[in-house]
Amino acid sequence: MLREFKEKWTHQLFLKGKLINPRQTEILEIFRKSLANRGAYGIIGIARCFRVIDNNMDKTVSATEFSQAVKDFKIQLTADDVTFIFNQFDRNKDGRLDYDEFLRGVRGEMNS
Ligand SMILES: [Ca+2]
């Protein structure tokens, strides 16, 4: 239990951007720019994009839906990159992105 907690804590620190390296910043930039190029800017554009990615319309984006979207949008990122972004956006660590998490992630409000 204690070890689990410690691992989770380390993970959180990582996700809070404390251990972010330039490559990871670059990954996020590529993702944001690609989405913006597809019209996902501003609240309305991002909301529309979220609905497109949410394939089964359960109001959350799963890891599978997320990686599928990256493929569909032809974003040049590896599977590891996609996992990194997904984890970065998933603030409450429930393995899904709700709209709020997605919005904050895409708009770059990661460290607030
Ligand atoms: Ca979904």
Ligand SMILES: [Ca+2]
């Ligand atoms: Ca979540």
